[in-house]
Amino acid sequence: MPGVASGLTYEGNASAATVLPNSPGTAEEVEAAFGRKVPAWVAVALVVMLLVLVGISYAIGRFAVPVNELVSGVLTHFFRPELIDPASAAYSVEAERIDRVIFNIRGPRILLVCLVGAALACAGASYQGMFKNPLVSPDILGSSAGASMGACLAMLLNLPGFYIQVFAFVGGLAAVSLAVLLNRLVKYDPTLGLVLGGILVSSLFSSGTSFIKLVADSQDQLPTIQFWLMGSFNRVDSDDLLLAVVPLVVGFVILMIMSWRLNVLSFGDDEARAMGVNTRSTRLLVIFASTMLASVSVAVAGIIGYVGLVVPHLARAIVGPNYKVLLPTSMFVGAAFLLIIDNIARVAFAVEIPIGILTAIVGVPFFVVIFRNQMRGWK
Amino acid sequence: MEGLTDMAPLIEVKDLAFQYSAHRGNVFQNVSFTVEKGEMLTLLGPNGAGKSTLLNCIAGLASPTEGSVKLNGEPVESYSTRRLAKHIGYVRQHIAVTYGYTVREYLVMGAAPRIGMFSTPKEEDYERVEEAIVDLELQKLADRTVSHLSGGERQRVAVARSIVQNPEVILFDEPTSALDFGNQIRVMRTCKQLVERGYAVVMTTHNPDQPILLGGRVAMLNADGTLAVGDAETTLTSERLSELYGTELHLVYVDEVDRVACVSSKL
Structure with missing residues (x-):
């Protein structure tokens, strides 16, 4: 095999350094905008930002726990459990109240918001790479529509919370599998075929949801379904957390260890194959993991749009497109973003607003700004 | 078996025919030629003669309707995508870049055939990228964004990516068609130098002057879908x-x- 030995020579390399007349900035500006080396302070800043947000989330709203009480409450929980044990002589009603807020009420909610935000962002970023399309979101293959219909069906049957999650997950997987199957049957361009399959399946499952709403009891079930579809973390508890955490972590791990391949995949099917990547198996794995993340998110909190679309762009603006660093960054930014939105949903008005409504209100202008800046970088 | 593989030409295309759909007829038929190790072959033909399709068949990206393509004596279909990419590098007409990858980040993707499904590039892959950058004098472009490069610069970057891939043969699909005159000459010079360094190069073009400049062998893909092969001097x-x-x-x-x-x- 030929080695890399003597240099190939070029004449007229002067053109190499000149910037294209149409490009908006100098090479340095572009480089700065897409700063390749992710400085350690970015990683630290992301972690600190999330921790601060968690602290704020505890400190505001009903049953507020200020930072000092939060710290002492956590210490009490682990080092002085007798204070919160009603059987103990040292039992304090106040300490137990704080403990319950930290670990049973606010804690699971904050953790789930972070996990779902990270999941939607991670799935969105992966899909944007796989479909080499920056306008793609995690529900492109119908996972949200499928998961919604599954969950609504469980609510129609008056099944308890656990089954709503299971039905949602099965519905999401079923929808995406159907989209993949349609793509196989049609034998069209593999990427475009998937998207078309996703659109068809989405509308199919959406009509299924409409039908469920039609037959649901309009006094009792319909409002529940309606509110749930708008998305909310209002009723999550530690059971939801336990149920969601395993599939979410599995999804995260699969996507993280495949992250570098997503770079190659983002150059399109033929190019990726010419570079020696088995696009079919890679794509299926990415679809599986992303569907898992998206469906579980829907199962936990209903339909939350725009996080999967907007956050990866924000992350890309911070660390560039390399999926090795983009995925973890997206997860942190997604968690922080959804936590902010959830806090607004909780405290902005007397009644809690469904988070899906807020993500759309915040997401749309946000998206316009980011997209405008990013497009300058790409083209 | 080992001896037989050694004897076999690098690429052997035999009685190849291709059609997109039955009612549109064959794009080409009875196409047979070989490519030896370290050889320059120019595929010459007018627009729409099926040159790119022929390259796609060799690269395993399209399946011929009839005939076979063998790489080192084995049918290309029997190669996995990954194994095939260790032998065949493919520089396509356009690199469609959706995101703002730098040239370095793009180049290291050439190492993909050597990197497992759940793995990332190693130190030696990054070293190879640096060698390819020096090799093709891409130092000034290395930290630029690929989507900001001109057509000629992108071609050179794509060539460097194939070198990182380290195949036996590099296929070029119309590398000069979108370039100005100076860049056309530069790309052809690169092709020639790749051959001098032991790579086999198969390049498609619709410019009859290019096979004359490049020397080596030429395969003329006629509008009726048949092929004439031979040395550039005698065939043209x-x-x-x-x-x-x-x-x-x-x-x-x-x-x-x-x-x-x-x-x-x-x-």
Whole structure:
């Protein structure tokens, strides 16, 4: 095999350094905008930002726990459990109240918001790479529509919370599998075929949801379904957390260890194959993991749009497109973003607003700004 | 078996035919030729003759309707995507870049065939990228964003990516068609230098002057879908080229540059 030995020579390399007349900035500006080396302070800043947000989330709203009480409450929980044990002589009603807020009420909610935000962002970023399309979101293959219909069906049957999650997950997987199957049957361009399959399946499952709403009891079930579809973390508890955490972590791990391949995949099917990547198996794995993340998110909190679309762009603006660093960054930014939105949903008005409504209100202008800046970088 | 593999040509295309759909007929048929190790082969033909399709068949990206393509004596279908990419590098006409990857980040993707499904590039892959950057004199471009490069720069970056891939043969699909004159010459010089360094190069073009410049062998893909193969000097004649392109063309010796050139008659 030929080695890399003597240099190939070029004449007229002067053109190499000149910037294209149409490009908006100098090479340095572009480089700065897409700063390749992710400085350690970015990683630290992301972690600190999330921790601060968690602290704020505890400190505001009903049953507020200020930072000092939060710290002492956590210490009490682990080092002085007798204070919160009603059987103990040292039992304090106040300490137990704080403990319950930290670990049973606010804690699971904050953790789930972070996990779902990270999941939607991670799935969105992966899909944007796989479909080499920056306008793609995690529900492109119908996972949200499928998961919604599954969950609504469980609510129609008056099944308890656990089954709503299971039905949602099965519905999401079923929808995406159907989209993949349609793509196989049609034998069209593999990427475009998937998207078309996703659109068809989405509308199919959406009509299924409409039908469920039609037959649901309009006094009792319909409002529940309606509110749930708008998305909310209002009723999550530690059971939801336990149920969601395993599939979410599995999804995260699969996507993280495949992250570098997503770079190659983002150059399109033929190019990726010419570079020696088995696009079919890679794509299926990415679809599986992303569907898992998206469906579980829907199962936990209903339909939350725009996080999967907007956050990866924000992350890309911070660390560039390399999926090795983009995925973890997206997860942190997604968690922080959804936590902010959830806090607004909780405290902005007397009644809690469904988070899906807020993500759309915040997401749309946000998206316009980011997209405008990013497009300058790409083209 | 080992001996047989050694004897086999690098690429053997036999009785190849391709059609997109039955009612549109064959794009080409009865196409047979070989590519030896370290050889330069130019695939010449007018627009729409099926040159890119033929390259896609060799690269395993398209399945021929009839006939076979063998790589080192084995059918290309029997190669996995990953194994095939260790032997065949493919520089396509356009690199479609959706995101703002830098040249370095793009180049290291050439190492993909050596990197497992759940793995990332190693130190030696990054070293190879640096070697390829020096090799193709891409130092000034290395930290630029690929989507901001001009057509000629992108071609050179794509060539560097194939070198990182380290295949036996590099396929070029119309590498010069979107380039200005200077960049066309530079890309052809690169092709020639790749051959000098032991790579086999298969390049498609619709410019009859290019196989003359490059030397080596030429395969002329006619509009009726058949192929004529041979050394550039003997295969290319004024009559054949005129017929191929349906316009009057002449091969004339030009003193100043000491070579034959293909020129058209007055308009």
